[in-house]
Amino acid sequence: MTTQLTNLLASDLEDFFKLLPRIFADYRDFRRGQLEMLYLFSQTPDNEDSVFLRAIEMANASMTKNIGIAEGEKGHGYEGFDRSVERLRALGWKDQVPIMQFNLDGNVNSRSEAIALTDYALAHRGDIGIIAPPFHIARAFMTTVSVIAAAPTRVYAYPGVSMPWNARVAHSQGTLVNTRSGLLVDELKRLEKYRAKECGGLFTAGQVLDYLDWRDS
Numbered sequence: 492m493t494t495q496l497t498n499l500l501a502s503d504l505e506d507f508f509k510l511l512p513r514i515f516a517d518y519r520d521f522r523r524g525q526l527e528m529l530y531l532f533s534q535t536p537d538n539e540d541s542v543f544l545r546a547i548e549m550a551n552a553s554m555t556k557n558i559g560i561a562e563g564e565k566g567h568g569y570e571g572f573d574r575s576v577e578r579l580r581a582l583g584w585k586d587q588v589p590i591m592q593f594n595l596d597g598n599v600n601s602r603s604e605a606i607a608l609t610d611y612a613l614a615h616r617g618d619i620g621i622i623a624p625p626f627h628i629a630r631a632f633m634t635t636v637s638v639i640a641a642a643p644t645r646v647y648a649y650p651g652v653s654m655p656w657n658a659r660v661a662h663s664q665g666t667l668v669n670t671r672s673g674l675l676v677d678e679l680k681r682l683e684k685y686r687a688k689e690c691g692g693l694f695t696a697g698q699v700l701d702y703l704d705w706r707d708s
Contacts, residue, residue: 502697503695503696503697506695506696506697506700507696509696509700510629510696510699510700510703511629513700513703514628514629514632514633514648514650515625515628515629515648515650517647517648517649518707519618519620519647523618525553525554525555525556526554526555526556526617526618526619526620526647527555527556527557527615527616527617527618527619528555528556528557528558528559528591528608528611528615528617528619528620529546529549529550529554529555529557529558529559529619529620529621529622529649530558530559530560530593530604530608530619530620530621530622531543531546531558531559531560531575531621531622532601532604532621532622532623532627532631533560533561533563533569533575533599533604534569534623534624534627534662535568535569535660535661535662536570536578536661537658537660537661537662538624538627538651538654538660538662538671539575539578540578540582540652540654541624541625541651541652541653541654542622542623542624542651543575543578543579543582543584544582544651544652545622545649545650545651545652546558546579546622547579547582547583547584547587548652549620549622549649550584550587550588551587553587554620555588555620556588556589556617557588557589557590557591558588558589558590558591559590559591559593559608559611560572560575560576560590560591560592560593561592561593561595561599561604561607562592562593562594562595563594563595563596563597563598563599563603564597564598564599567598567599567600568661568662568666569599572592576590593607593608593611594607595607601627601630601631601634602634602638602685604635605634605635605637605638605639606638608621608635608638608639609638609639609641609642609644612639612642612644613642618644618645618646618647619635619639619644619645619646619647620646620647620648620649621635621646621647621648621649622649622650622651623648623650623651624650624651624654624671625650625651625653625671626662626671626672626674626675626678627662627674627678628648628649628650628651629678629682630678630681630682631648632646632648632699633682633693633694633696633699634685634693636694636699636702637692637693637694637698637699640694640702643705645706646706654671655671656670656671656672657670657671657672658670658671660674662674662677
């Protein structure tokens, strides 16, 4: 007996499969210059190195003017701004670019981070990049686009460095434990759940494709 993972219509699934490659292999023309902000989506200690190593790589290549890291309530899986900077330095960060603290004043989650990014975008011109681990980048990007479209700002996705897919890790407020490959099922369920208005009104895959067509026009 098989378990149905999604209730999406065939047309929605078609859009989703069109969208995923554009997120995982996002393209930004180098002639646009540096990103104004490269935001690092918050992770548990099990997954943070994926994000930090990619950030160091991009900073070393002078791809961004600033790095953004969240600060908020502790005890929900994410260890906070100071711990993140400490880990960045342990991995080889050499203060290549300024690190900006995003104060969320509460629980740090994908939507609260996207809202903070939107506030930043409304006050600053320029493109924004986001980094999240490969298993989380689709939801992080779709959430960001859903919220920031009001700005509007051009946002680009940068998957973090690959880590072992079959390793068991903690994710999502530190309470969900599974292999990284197993977490993909939960990500799909959340993408579907958060489309409801009462859960945030996440864009459909088709709406994100429309955004990408605007962004890249």
